[in-house]
Each structure stands twice: as C-alpha cells, then as structure tokens.
C-alpha cells in the first residue's frame with residue numbers, strides 16, 4: 001500500500017505518547033491495554049501506521065490514501081488519526097487492518113476502542129470492574145420467604161406452583177436463580193429450561209429435562225416405562241429402541257413430565273420454566289396440567305413470565321382463578337435497593353453510587369449509566385412505575 005503523497009500524513013496535533021512523562025514511546029500490547037482516552041487511541045493508530053511504514057520500508061500511508069482506499073472523506077480519516085473523533089466500530093476495524101494490525105492486536109484494539117467509547121459515555125468505572133451477575137440478591141424479602149416456604153413444603157411432599165411476573169429486567173430470572181439455590185440446598189433436584197423466540201415446540205420442557213438427563217442415566221423406575229414413548233418427544237435419544245411411535249397426547253406427555261421430575265429427585269424436584277410469554281401452546285398445555293397436579297407430589301414448579309399480553313400470561317390468570325397457585329407480580333426496586341445492587345456490581349459502597357443511576361437501574365440498561373445520563377437515553381428520573389398496562393388485566397395489587 002505504498003503511497004506517493006506525504007503532504008497530509010503528519011501528526012498535526014504533535015501529541016506525545018501517553019504514559020509517564022519523558023518515557024520513550026512503547027507501542028505494544030501493554031500500551032494498547034492502557035488506552036483510556038481518544039488521544040491515546042489516536043496515538044496508538046499512528047504508531048501502527050509508523051510500524052507499518054517501517055515494515056514496508058516505505059513512508060507512512062497518508063490520510064488521502066486511506067480515504068481513497070476506504071471511500072471515507074479525508075477529513076474523517078484525519079479526525080480518526082488525530083483523535084478528534086472516535087471512529088465507528090466498522091470503520092475502526094477496517095482502519096486497523098489497513099494499518100497492518102495482526103489478529104491478536106485487532107482484538108486488543110477493538111477492546112481499547114470500546115473502552116474509550118464507554119468512558120466517553122461518562123462511565124466513571126471501567127467496565128471490567130463491573131459484575132453483572134453473581135451479586136447477592138437485594139430486597140425481594142416477601143418473594144424469598146415464599147420461595148423458602150414452597151421449597152420446604154415440596155421437600156416434604158407438598159408440591160406447588162409459583163409464577164413470577166413482571167416487566168423485562170425486573171428481576172424474575174434473578175429470583176428463579178435464588179429459588180434454584182434454595183432448592184439445591186434443600187436437596188431438591190433442579191430442572192431448568194427457558195422458552196425463547198422464535199418459539200420452538202417444547203423448548204423449555206426439553207431443555208429442563210435435558211439439563212438433568214445429560215448428566216445422569218434414564219431413571220430405572222419401572223413406573224416410568226409406559227411413559228418413555230411420550231417422553232421421547234422431549235428427549236430424542238429415548239426414541240432409540242422404542243417400538244411404539246411417540247405418544248402424541250399432551251395429557252400423557254404432561255403426566256410423563258411430572259412423573260419424570262418426581263423420579264429424578266430423591267427428595268423432591270424443582271422445575272424452573274423461564275419466559276413463558278415466549279412458550280408455544282403445547283408447552284403451555286403441559287404447564288397447565290402440571291399446575292393442577294403438582295400439589296400432590298414432592299414437586300415445585302416455578303415459572304417466569306413477562307407482564308405483557310401473551311398466552312403465557314393468560315395461563316397465569318386462569319391458573320390463579322382456578323387453583324391455589326402463588327403469583328408474585330414484581331415491582332421495581334426502590335432507590336435504596338438499586339443503590340445496593342449497583343454498589344455490589346461496582347464493588348463500591350451503596351452511598352457512593354451516584355444518584356442518576358437510580359432511576360435507570362430497574363432495567364438491564366443500567367450498566368451504561370453515567371454522571372449525566374444513561375445509555376437508555378434517559379437523563380432525568382425515569383418514568384414512575386405506573387399501573388400495569390390495562391391489557392394485562394393484572395390480578396395482583398397495583399402500586
């Protein structure tokens with residue numbers, strides 16, 4: 001890529017390499033990892049360009065040549081290389097390739113670019129210091145107490161069904177995780193599956209069964225034998241050696257799932273089915289059957305569902321009016337709990353969490369918070385939680 005013009009290829013900002021004052025420029029992996037600011041990133045790009053020229057024993061590629069090669073305006077190229085503007089992701093990736101970065105360097109440089117973008121957004125803490133999961137559960141005392149009681153009851157033979165409902169990011173999965181932890185501690189077998197879009201028949205149920213069966217053999221319970229053909233719809237390897245064609249009654253399949261769940265748990269089982277708003281109708285039919293039949297078994301079923309119109313939410317309403325199921329409609333965490341949660345993720349004390357983070361943290365957009373705003377686009381206090389959409393016909397108390 002040897003060029004001819006050199007008129008516009010000099011470092012017009014005359015910036016020095018970053019690091020200790022007076023230190024020689026030390027371009028390399030460590031300097032890329034140390035990049036935090038736009039000028040540092042631009043210096044790194046220019047160092048790449050110098051190295052590229054040295055390796056080709058030619059002069060440095062000019063802004064004009066880069067512009068001609070990429071089709072971008074020359075001013076844009078200049079701004080990227082002098083640290084006036086942060087190149088968009090695709091352009092940045094192209095640029096470092098043209099400047100001769102190797103594959104490992106490209107990854108490091110992409111990470112450096114992302115870091116600069118994050119810090120430009122105003123994040124006062126480097127993202128690698130943020131933990132987004134694994135932090136302890138905050139608040140939700142009533143729900144946790146309900147889960148504890150339900151787990152205890154299931155382990156003594158009185159099963160039940162719980163639904164966790166609420167908007168996306170409100171903490172349904174986090175509570176389901178807590179339920180799984182409590183159940184594990186109580187000796188229950190935990191089976192977990194999640195529905196997803198696009199909807200696939202029985203996805204959540206198959207995943208839940210496979211989550212256990214992939215690590216253990218088929219239970220040797222003779223009572224289960226008649227149900228293998230039905231279960232083979234969810235566990236494909238069980239089709240091998242079965243003469244009968246898969247049983248296609250959903251009631252038989254639902255009973256088979258219940259029996260299998262009970263059989264795999266010596267002290268009871270917890271079946272967690274997440275995101276029922278995405279579940280297919282056949283899965284919901286099975287869930288509906290389990291709602292009616294769980295209470296007589298050492299079997300607890302916990303389902304999460306978004307509070308938005310869906311067949312899954314309709315099932316919750318119907319189950320609630322029909323049977324003693326427990327439905328928790330999750331409300332947004334209060335400011336104090338949000339501070340606690342954000343502080344735990346950032347490894348700082350709750351009172352060090354800046355105030356603007358709080359209105360934004362009820363949703364998963366929160367890691368993009370900054371001193372003045374949030375990556376979700378909100379800059380002031382977020383909208384008040386407000387009532388459930390009327391289309392949801394929420395059965396739980398309104399705030």
Ligand SMILES: Nc1ncnc2c1ncn2[C@@H]1O[C@H](COP(=O)(O)OP(=O)(O)O)[C@@H](O)[C@H]1O
Pocket residue numbers: 132133134135136137138139140166167168169170171172173174175341363364
């Ligand atoms: N009570 C809580 N305590 C700690 N972290 C929480 C709590 N509620 C939600 N989170 C965190 O917020 C994020 C979004 O929660 P999540 O459970 O995935 O929401 P949902 O399943 O309702 O969409 C996750 O990182 C989760 O760990």
Ligand SMILES: [Mg+2]
Pocket residue numbers: 172173174274304
């Ligand atoms: Mg979830």
